[in-house]
Amino acid sequence: MKNQNSKRGALSRRGFLQGIGAGAGAAGVLTPAALAKLRPAAPESGSAAAREIELHVNGRARRVQVEPRVTLLDALRQRLRIRGPKRVCDRGECGACTVLFDGRPVYACMVLAVDAAGHRIETVESLGTPRRLSRLQREFVRHDAQQCGFCTPGFVTAATALLRRNPQPGEAEIREALSGNLCRCGTYPKLFAAVKAASKGGRQQRAASAGGRGGRR
Amino acid sequence: MAKKNVRAKGGIILPAEQPAAAGELRPVAWERRVVDTATVEVAVPEGEPPLWDVETRPQVVGKPLARLDGPVKVSGRADYTYDQHPPGLLYGKIVRSAYPHAKITRLELERARAMPGVRAVIRLDAADLQHSSAAAAAAEPGTPAAVQPRQAGGQSRNPIFAGDEIAAVAAESEEQAEDAARAVVVEYDPLPFVADIESARAPDAPRVHAGQPNVRELPAAHGEDGDRGDVHAGLLAAEARVEGEYRTPVALHNALETHGVVARWEARDKLTVWAATQGIFGVRGDLAQFFHLPPHRVRVITDYLGGGFGSKFGAGMAGIVAAWLAREAQAPVKLMYSRKEENLATGNRPSSQQQVRLGAKKDGTLTAIEVISYGTPGIGHGAGVGGAARRIYACANVRQQEHDVATNLGPAAAFRAPGWPQGSFALESALDELADKLEMDPLELRRKNYREKPFKALRRQYEIGAERIGWERRAHWQRGTGPVRRGLGMATACWPTFGGPPATARVTVQPDGTVTLTVGSQDLGGGTRMIAAQVTAEEFGLTPYQVRVELGDTRWELYGPASGGSVTVTSIAPAIRAAAWKAKNQWLEALAPGLGTTPDKLRLAGGMLHGAGAPLPFARACARLRQATISAQADRAPNYQRSLTEMYGAQFAEVEVDAETGRIRVLKIVAVHDCGRTMNRLLAESQVNGGVIMGLSYALYEERVVDRPTGRVMNTDLDFYKLAGTREIPEIEAILLDAIDPRGNNVNAKGLGEPPIVPTAAAIANAASHALGLRLRELPMTPDRVLNALAARA
Numbered sequence A: 001m002k003n004q005n006s007k008r009g010a011l012s013r014r015g016f017l018q019g020i021g022a023g024a025g026a027a028g029v030l031t032p033a034a035l036a037k038l039r040p041a042a043p044e045s046g047s048a049a050a051r052e053i054e055l056h057v058n059g060r061a062r063r064v065q066v067e068p069r070v071t072l073l074d075a076l077r078q079r080l081r082i083r084g085p086k087r088v089c090d091r092g093e094c095g096a097c098t099v100l101f102d103g104r105p106v107y108a109c110m111v112l113a114v115d116a117a118g119h120r121i122e123t124v125e126s127l128g129t130p131r132r133l134s135r136l137q138r139e140f141v142r143h144d145a146q147q148c149g150f151c152t153p154g155f156v157t158a159a160t161a162l163l164r165r166n167p168q169p170g171e172a173e174i175r176e177a178l179s180g181n182l183c184r185c186g187t188y189p190k191l192f193a194a195v196k197a198a199s200k201g202g203r204q205q206r207a208a209s210a211g212g213r214g215g216r217r
Numbered sequence B: 001m002a003k004k005n006v007r008a009k010g011g012i013i014l015p016a017e018q019p020a021a022a023g024e025l026r027p028v029a030w031e032r033r034v035v036d037t038a039t040v041e042v043a044v045p046e047g048e049p050p051l052w053d054v055e056t057r058p059q060v061v062g063k064p065l066a067r068l069d070g071p072v073k074v075s076g077r078a079d080y081t082y083d084q085h086p087p088g089l090l091y092g093k094i095v096r097s098a099y100p101h102a103k104i105t106r107l108e109l110e111r112a113r114a115m116p117g118v119r120a121v122i123r124l125d126a127a128d129l130q131h132s133s134a135a136a137a138a139a140e141p142g143t144p145a146a147v148q149p150r151q152a153g154g155q156s157r158n159p160i161f162a163g164d165e166i167a168a169v170a171a172e173s174e175e176q177a178e179d180a181a182r183a184v185v186v187e188y189d190p191l192p193f194v195a196d197i198e199s200a201r202a203p204d205a206p207r208v209h210a211g212q213p214n215v216r217e218l219p220a221a222h223g224e225d226g227d228r229g230d231v232h233a234g235l236l237a238a239e240a241r242v243e244g245e246y247r248t249p250v251a252l253h254n255a256l257e258t259h260g261v262v263a264r265w266e267a268r269d270k271l272t273v274w275a276a277t278q279g280i281f282g283v284r285g286d287l288a289q290f291f292h293l294p295p296h297r298v299r300v301i302t303d304y305l306g307g308g309f310g311s312k313f314g315a316g317m318a319g320i321v322a323a324w325l326a327r328e329a330q331a332p333v334k335l336m337y338s339r340k341e342e343n344l345a346t347g348n349r350p351s352s353q354q355q356v357r358l359g360a361k362k363d364g365t366l367t368a369i370e371v372i373s374y375g376t377p378g379i380g381h382g383a384g385v386g387g388a389a390r391r392i393y394a395c396a397n398v399r400q401q402e403h404d405v406a407t408n409l410g411p412a413a414a415f416r417a418p419g420w421p422q423g424s425f426a427l428e429s430a431l432d433e434l435a436d437k438l439e440m441d442p443l444e445l446r447r448k449n450y451r452e453k454p455f456k457a458l459r460r461q462y463e464i465g466a467e468r469i470g471w472e473r474r475a476h477w478q479r480g481t482g483p484v485r486r487g488l489g490m491a492t493a494c495w496p497t498f499g500g501p502p503a504t505a506r507v508t509v510q511p512d513g514t515v516t517l518t519v520g521s522q523d524l525g526g527g528t529r530m531i532a533a534q535v536t537a538e539e540f541g542l543t544p545y546q547v548r549v550e551l552g553d554t555r556w557e558l559y560g561p562a563s564g565g566s567v568t569v570t571s572i573a574p575a576i577r578a579a580a581w582k583a584k585n586q587w588l589e590a591l592a593p594g595l596g597t598t599p600d601k602l603r604l605a606g607g608m609l610h611g612a613g614a615p616l617p618f619a620r621a622c623a624r625l626r627q628a629t630i631s632a633q634a635d636r637a638p639n640y641q642r643s644l645t646e647m648y649g650a651q652f653a654e655v656e657v658d659a660e661t662g663r664i665r666v667l668k669i670v671a672v673h674d675c676g677r678t679m680n681r682l683l684a685e686s687q688v689n690g691g692v693i694m695g696l697s698y699a700l701y702e703e704r705v706v707d708r709p710t711g712r713v714m715n716t717d718l719d720f721y722k723l724a725g726t727r728e729i730p731e732i733e734a735i736l737l738d739a740i741d742p743r744g745n746n747v748n749a750k751g752l753g754e755p756p757i758v759p760t761a762a763a764i765a766n767a768a769s770h771a772l773g774l775r776l777r778e779l780p781m782t783p784d785r786v787l788n789a790l791a792a793r794a
């Protein structure tokens, strides 16, 4: 699904390189005595060619200074102060950092910022505001499809992409499309219900039965 | 305190219509049925609002209303600790031990100090952290204390687990901090260590904590909720006996927001921190102590928390190191742990190996329960197996002997219902084995033995759960003959009610009609904000969306307990109701004369003031008081009667096991629970779903894997540490009964966070064992274990 994040992308990640370089990722391979002799590898030069790039985020062109090793996620969060996408695993395992990349959902932690230059990036912030929520976001609220809420931006973003692609997904498709996202609070049943309710079929069903449960408005 | 005796009715409120299954949008019927009532006398302290009992029908409390902060969360605007970014922010990074046990022969910081962007480098080894109370007493306010910051154990500052803290750095960018952390030179002399229970229990095993044995027997509990009678006599008197060993893994919390703190010094003796914590006051206390500050000079803020599940109490290393670095660098520092650090150093659910013996009469009456357990909390403590064996079933002879076995691994921490899911898995599995031996229906065996207490809903919960899962099918069960077999299983939930004082709330009514509720709690995701708003709104006849809620900040000096052990609502909601009731009465008194009436004639409902001519909108009524702001504060009264029943529940599972691949698929779980008065049905269902899913994940997937030769954790990420995801979620029916005991508190709350995770693994194990016709005695029930069990039988 998130085909942006190929295995090659993963290998080029700085976290992975560091793990190897410092010996921290080499558990079980070296004997303790050999490990004891390891010095920290010479750091990748911190100042290596920070360069200015232009990111197109939520309809605006933003210029940022980044080193080549900086991920799109860190560029968004730390340089542009866009805080919707969260960093949870930082290696493409949880979906909390999901953004739309030319309309496709990708893990922002698995894309280098320099590679995102010139592409259209949408984060959860662009999908609605607390006062003007999207239909999907309203259904999230109505169904209580968030508990602590830390995974929620990622789920909202991934589900938005799904509904744009397929306005009437079945439950199996919903599960499949969201399978790259994790929620530790266990909100899944309500997430599925919210997406279903925001889909074309769900809307019609709701109009017919006039009002469900727990609506705020 | 003066008390007034009041007669009130306790009982059980059944939902008249079974709730809709997940995903269905059926409206919930509000007609409910009250059963099993009894009248009791309650001594209510002076100053408490009118008692609620089983007949009370609140207008706002109990309704399935969407949470107040939903819009902020779904639009990505909720600010977590992780999102704080004060100006001039630096990034912190901890250097951790590569060895499970070692002597540090060289620690060299100079190269790191000279790196670009580096603003502070500190040592976290023995040299800086030796204990000295004399030095502490003489210390300047704001200077770091010479105390041992590690939460548990660890007398030696030699690293005693792979991941132990050695040094820390702060730099202008996160990348620079990472570079600097790698430039810290550490040389080690590796020392012998133990990385599993067996080696740690060996007579000549290396000691984890110098001078202390690795195995420690936990203090026993006695009395009706503890050890009682004589298990040997009970086993002798038994007509059927079973015995078995059950094992559970070390599980990792993996809250999505990692541990972390953003710290900023406002002055030499004044500190503000944003903390990812379940207890703002605990963090404040720890930091005040460590930095020699009076508590009021430390402010702790937690607006939103991305989960904690028991692992986030106290400042912890993250809090202390962040504040320390900020002090050194004279700039704010953010220290958020990586996933790997989270899974190495911030807590876990300890493992267990439990030897269980049960005895019973032919009719199923239990005569003996014995549990002997060993579990490893790493370098921490608390590997007991909870109260399932002692508290759920009536049995005259019970003994539970628990042992912590220290190993050179990260410390355990409380994890949703600490100990109970482990104990429940062993006990409830053994009960099913006993039922097989007695040729008795497993549910019947539980019905025969559960403890009856006043206003306990368990009998009803068994009934409803059995009906909803279709338990009667089990009598003439078709397992299936092909590779895919089906099974049904169940287990009982229980958790003691802990909430109580101290907790304080304040309600303020302003002339523009704003009602503000302030409370010293924090919202972990359970919906504390919303429930606080509902309780306030109830007294004022408003909607919860008209109430402003302030929480997660120590600056108001309104104490609230740490959120753990299912205490939050039980502790704070009664204080909130008392404060709201007081504020409303004061407001009515202030208003009445101007309206030419007396307060007792006035009534608030539906956003209107009634009783003085035409109904007056609430905000217009507030405006009549011009500048006057009405404010009232109230404390949580002690529970009206000391002993309260626990929360109970029953869970039923239907599973499918593929005997060729060994894969277990859970098809459906019915979870019937009780939290006293359900404050918000929608949120309560979310809590139950969350507990069930976490329990399912524990049952089938989660296990920390340690490489024994190196003592390292092999799966610190979310790929190799598998959590249940969208594909593994079964149909879940969450059903709440309200077991109302008016002798508790003024909102009849009991708590709900823990019970739903307690029986899930046991219910799934029982269902899977039923499907296969053999017993699975080890969690997680991964395909290899299932296939091995099948092979062992063949």
Ligand code: FES
Pocket: A086, A087, A088, A089, A090, A091, A092, A093, A094, A095, A096, A097, A098, A107, A108, A109, A110
């Ligand atoms: S943070 Fe990017 S997938 Fe987890």
Ligand code: FES
Pocket: A146, A147, A148, A149, A150, A151, A152, A182, A183, A184, A185, A186, A187, B256, B306, B307, B525
């Ligand atoms: S709501 Fe907490 S992780 Fe999903």
